Structure formats: C-alpha cells, structure tokens
Amino acid sequence: MNALVFTLLDIAGLIEKRLDRPLAGARGVSFREYRLLKSLSEFPGSRAMRVELAQSVGLTPSAVTRALKPLEKLGYVVTEKGERDARQSLARLTQAGEVLLADADAIVADVVAGLPAMSISEGQLAELHRGLAGPAASRTVPLRAAIV
Structure with missing residues (x-):
C-alpha cells in the first residue's frame, strides 16, 4: 500500500510539472x-x-490567502474583507481572471490530451478520489473534470 501511495504522489507531481511549464x-x-x-x-x-x-x-485558509495575493496584484481576483471577521473575506474572479482562465483551460486541455494513455478508467480514478476524500467530502466533481 505504501508503494501505491508514493507512486500516486510521484504521478501527481509529474503531471503538475507538465502543466506548470506551459501555463x-x-x-x-x-x-x-x-x-x-x-x-x-x-x-x-x-x-x-x-x-x-x-x-x-x-x-488551509491561510495558504489560500497567501496564494491569492499575487493573483490580486495581477488583477485576476479581488478580495473583499468581512466586516467583522477576516476569515469571512470573499474572493471574486475578475474579468481579467476569466480571460486568463479561458486561455489556461485550453493549455491544460492540450497538456492533458498529450498525457500517455492509462489502463485505469476514469471511473476507477473517481472511486479512488471519493474513497480518499471520505464520505463527508462536499466535492463530487470527477477527477478529470477537476483538472480540465
């Protein structure tokens, strides 16, 4: 089981690198x-x-806050502070962010299309994703849909 976990993490890292460069x-x-x-x-x-x-x-929420700052400086998102609690702050995608996302979606789709064929089905990947996320997970988006 340990080997499977490390293999999955390695695969995720390799895919992320393939996506990072063109983006x-x-x-x-x-x-x-x-x-x-x-x-x-x-x-x-x-x-x-x-x-x-x-x-x-x-x-974590603090990691998201740190990640949003450069995106906000570039004009892709705006954040609105909560009146009473900073944890209640909202992030909103701007029009520039929507344009960037449309371009980036095409890049991601091209990279994903160029990945080697796998013998594991999308259903099996989705089942693994659900199992790892647990029954309380609110995200029900299939794994492939989450990256495309």
Whole structure:
C-alpha cells in the first residue's frame, strides 16, 4: 500500500510539472494558481469565502490567502474583507481572471490530451478520489473534470 501511495504522489507531481511549464510560459501562472482560479470560477458568481475556497482545493485558509495575493496584484481576483471577521473575506474572479482562465483551460486541455494513455478508467480514478476524500467530502466533481 505504501508503494501505491508514493507512486500516486510521484504521478501527481509529474503531471503538475507538465502543466506548470506551459501555463507559466504562456500565462505566467502556476498550475496551483490555475487550480485556485478554476475552483473559484465554479462557485456561484465566481465568488467564494476564503474558507470555502481552501476546502475546495485542499489547502488551509491561510495558504489560500497567501496564494491569492499575487493573483490580486495581477488583477485576476479581488478580495473583499468581512466586516467583522477576516476569515469571512470573499474572493471574486475578475474579468481579467476569466480571460486568463479561458486561455489556461485550453493549455491544460492540450497538456492533458498529450498525457500517455492509462489502463485505469476514469471511473476507477473517481472511486479512488471519493474513497480518499471520505464520505463527508462536499466535492463530487470527477477527477478529470477537476483538472480540465
């Protein structure tokens, strides 16, 4: 079982590297930043509380706050502080962020299409994802849909 876990982590790292290079070269964002923007775009009105966004991408709220700062400086997101509690701050995708995301989606789709064929089905991957996320997980998006 340990070997499987480490193999999955290695595979994830290799895929992330394949996605990072073209995204950074063409749009100046990392795959992690892309995932954050993509997740934000999937919330109603492309707006989410920092805590919700953190949960959707598997980061801590403070890590999301740090990751949003450069994206905010570039004009891809805006954050609105909560009146009484900073943890209630909202992030919103801007029009520039939507344009970047559309371009980045095409880049990600090209990279994913170029990945080697796998003998594991999307259903098996989705089942593994659900098993790892646990029954309380709110995310029900299939794994492939989460990256494309």
